[in-house]
Amino acid sequence: MATTKSPVDNGVNVQALLGARAALTEAPEGAKFQWRATCKWVYGTHSRSSIQQYFGLGQEQKHKTEFTFDADHPEVFASEDKGAAPVELVLAGLASCLTAGVAAVAQHREIQLHAVSATVEAGMDIQGILGIDSEVRNGFDGIKVTYKIDADATPEEIKAVVAQSQKRSAVYDIVTNPTNVTVEVS
Amino acid sequence: MRTKTIVIGAGHAGLAMSRCLTERSVEHVVLERGEVANSWKTERWDSLRLLTPNWQSRLPGYGYEGDDPDGYRTMPETIGFIERYAEVISAPVQTHTKVSSVRLHGDGYEVVTNRGDWQSPAVVLATGACNVARVPAVARALARSISSLTAMEYRSPDQLEKRGVLVVGASATGTQIADEIHRSGRPVTIAVGEHVRAPRVYRGRDIEWWMDAAGVLDDRYDEVDDIVRARNVPSLQLAGSPERREVDLNALTRIGVKLIGRLAAIHDGKAQFSGSLRNNCALADLKMNRLLERIDEWATENGLDDKVDPPHRFEPTEVEPSPPLGLDLARGEIRTVVWATGFRPDYSWLDVPVLDRKGRIRHDGGVVESPGQGIYLMGIPFLRRRKSSLIDGAGDDARDLSAHLASYLNGAISARR
Numbered sequence: 218m219a220t221t222k223s224p225v226d227n228g229v230n231v232q233a234l235l236g237a238r239a240a241l242t243e244a245p246e247g248a249k250f251q252w253r254a255t256c257k258w259v260y261g262t263h264s265r266s267s268i269q270q271y272f273g274l275g276q277e278q279k280h281k282t283e284f285t286f287d288a289d290h291p292e293v294f295a296s297e298d299k300g301a302a303p304v305e306l307v308l309a310g311l312a313s314c315l316t317a318g319v320a321a322v323a324q325h326r327e328i329q330l331h332a333v334s335a336t337v338e339a340g341m342d343i344q345g346i347l348g349i350d351s352e353v354r355n356g357f358d359g360i361k362v363t364y365k366i367d368a369d370a371t372p373e374e375i376k377a378v379v380a381q382s383q384k385r386s387a388v389y390d391i392v393t394n395p396t397n398v399t400v401e402v403s
Numbered sequence: 404m405r406t407k408t409i410v411i412g413a414g415h416a417g418l419a420m421s422r423c424l425t426e427r428s429v430e431h432v433v434l435e436r437g438e439v440a441n442s443w444k445t446e447r448w449d450s451l452r453l454l455t456p457n458w459q460s461r462l463p464g465y466g467y468e469g470d471d472p473d474g475y476r477t478m479p480e481t482i483g484f485i486e487r488y489a490e491v492i493s494a495p496v497q498t499h500t501k502v503s504s505v506r507l508h509g510d511g512y513e514v515v516t517n518r519g520d521w522q523s524p525a526v527v528l529a530t531g532a533c534n535v536a537r538v539p540a541v542a543r544a545l546a547r548s549i550s551s552l553t554a555m556e557y558r559s560p561d562q563l564e565k566r567g568v569l570v571v572g573a574s575a576t577g578t579q580i581a582d583e584i585h586r587s588g589r590p591v592t593i594a595v596g597e598h599v600r601a602p603r604v605y606r607g608r609d610i611e612w613w614m615d616a617a618g619v620l621d622d623r624y625d626e627v628d629d630i631v632r633a634r635n636v637p638s639l640q641l642a643g644s645p646e647r648r649e650v651d652l653n654a655l656t657r658i659g660v661k662l663i664g665r666l667a668a669i670h671d672g673k674a675q676f677s678g679s680l681r682n683n684c685a686l687a688d689l690k691m692n693r694l695l696e697r698i699d700e701w702a703t704e705n706g707l708d709d710k711v712d713p714p715h716r717f718e719p720t721e722v723e724p725s726p727p728l729g730l731d732l733a734r735g736e737i738r739t740v741v742w743a744t745g746f747r748p749d750y751s752w753l754d755v756p757v758l759d760r761k762g763r764i765r766h767d768g769g770v771v772e773s774p775g776q777g778i779y780l781m782g783i784p785f786l787r788r789r790k791s792s793l794i795d796g797a798g799d800d801a802r803d804l805s806a807h808l809a810s811y812l813n814g815a816i817s818a819r820r
Binding site: 245358359373377380381389392394 | 682685
C-alpha cells in the first residue's frame with residue numbers, strides 16, 4: 218500500500234497493478250489469460266456477440282454481468298443497420314485500450330486528468346472487400362487516433378503518457394502486428 | 404591450485420577488479436579463455452570504434468595518455484589500451500585458460516579449466532554481457548536463399564553480396580552497421596523497434612561528456628525507478644567516428660536508408676513489419692528530450708550557460724506517412740539480413756544455481772544471490788550504475804565490489820549458514 222497519500226486520482230488502482238506485476242513476476246503461469254467471445258447470427262448481416270467468461274490467474278473467471286454487442290452494417294451496404302459495423306468495434310476496442318492506458322500511466326506518473334477524448338479515423342478502400350481489385354487489402358489502410366487531453370501536466374508530459382500507453386496496449390499490438398488466426402468448423 | 408579469489412575474464416572489467424584486489428592485498432588469479440581483451444580482438448567488426456571518447460576510459464590506476472582526448476579508439480587501439488593496462492597493473496592473468504565449470508566446493512568454489520582446476524572462497528564473473536548474438540525466433544523462417552549473419556559475424560560490407568540488405572535492429576550496433584553498409588553501395592532497409600536516440604554532440608560538447616558531468620552515468624541501480632527495465636534499455640544510437648557523425652534515424656534517412664517497423668514475422672517468404680514505427684520514434688524523441696532537459700538544468704545550475712552553446716532541440720524523427728508493412732523477400736531486392744538484435748551473456752559453464760527463469764544472474768548490484776556467498780558479477784548493463792557497461796564504469800563497480808569481497812573474505816560479512 219502507498220504510505221504517502223497521492224492527491225492525484227484518475228480512479229486507477231496503480232498499487233494493485235504494481236502488486237499484480239510483482240506477484241506474476243514470481244508466478245508467471247498465472248499471467249496466462251484466455252479471452253473469449255461468442256457470436257450468434259441473428260438475421261441478415263446482424264449478429265450479437267456475448268462476453269462473460271475468461272480464464273486467468275490460473276482459473277476460470279467471470280465478468281460481473283454478461284455484455285452483449287450488436288453488430289451489423291449500415292444501409293449503404295443494403296443492411297439494416299442494427300448495430301455498429303465490426304470494423305467500427307475494432308476502432309472502439311483500440312480507443313478504449315489506449316484510453317485505459319492513458320489513465321493508468323497518468324496515475325502512475327501522478328498526473329491528474331480532467332478530460333480525455335480520442336477520435337479514431339481509419340481509411341478503407343472497399344474495393345478490397347467487394348473483390349473489385351485484388352491488390353487492395355480488405356482491412357484499413359491506416360488508423361489515426363487523435364487525443365484531446367486536459368491534465369495537470371506539460372504538453373511534453375502528456376505526449377509521453379500517450380506514447381507509453383501505446384507501448385503497453387494489447388489492442389495496439391494486435392492491430393500493428395500480425396497474429397495467427399485459426400478458424401475451424403466443429 | 405588454491406587462491407583467495409578467481410576472476411574469470413581479462414577484459415577491462417576483470418582487470419579493473421584485479422587491480423582493486425591487488426590494492427587490498429587479496430591474492431587472486433585472472434583466468435582468460437584466450438588473450439587479454441579477447442572479445443575486442445575476435446568478436447567486433449573492422450571499422451568499429453568505441454562510442455565513448457578517449458578521455459572517458461578511466462580505469463583504476465590507468466587512463467588515457469595520448470594527445471587526442473576527444474577522439475574515439477579504433478579496435479586495435481582499444482586492444483592496445485587494455486593490453487597495456489594488464490601490464491601496468493601487473494595483473495596475474497593466465498591466458499588460454501578456458502573455464503568449463505564453476506561449482507560449489509566446500510565453503511567456496513571450484514573452477515574447472517583446460518589447464519587444471521582452481522579452488523577459492525570467492526569468484527568474480529567478468530566474462531562480459533555480449534558473448535552470444537541474440538537472434539529472434541522469426542529468423543528461422545528466413546529462406547535459405549537469403550544470406551543471414553549476426554552482428555557478431557559481421558566484419559565489413561565486403562562480406563555481403565552487392566545488393567539490398569535488411570538490417571534488423573536500430574540500436575548502436577544496427578545503426579552503425581546500416582550506415583556503413585549503405586555507404587558501401589548496398590541499399591539498406593533498417594527494421595526499427597524500441598530504440599534510444601541521442602546526439603553525438605550537444606551544445607558543442609560530446610553527449611558522453613554531458614552525461615558524465617551531469618551525473619547521468621552515475622545514476623545508481625538502487626535509486627532508479629525500475630531496475631529491470633533500466634537493465635534492458637537498448638544502447639544509444641551513437642557512433643565513434645572521427646568526424647563525430649550522427650547515426651540517428653534522421654541521419655540514416657538522409658543518406659537514403661529506408662526505415663521500416665520492427666520485424667514481426669516472416670510468412671511465405673514475405674517479411675511483415677509492425678505498424679508501431681511512428682510510436683517507437685515518438686518515444687525515442689521524447690526520451691531524448693528528457694535527457695537534454697536534465698542536461699540543460701544541470702548546465703544552468705552549474706553556471707555553464709555562458710561557456711557552451713545555447714540549448715536547442717533536434718528535429719523530430721521523420722517517418723514517412725505510411726511506412727511499408729511488408730517486404731517480399733523472394734523478389735530479390737534483399738539478399739542479406741543482418742541481425743543486430745542484441746547480445747546476451749553465456750553462462751553455460753556456471754554450475755551454481757544463480758540464474759533466474761530468464762537465464763539472468765540474480766544479483767544485488769553485482770553481489771550474486773547464490774546458495775553460498777562470495778560470487779560477484781562485473782561488466783553488465785546497469786550492474787551498479789548507468790555507466791556499468793562502459794569501460795569507464797568498471798572502476799567504481801570494482802572499487803565497491805572489491806570492498807565487499809574483501810570484507811567477506813575477512814569474515815566481516817557472515818559466511819553461509
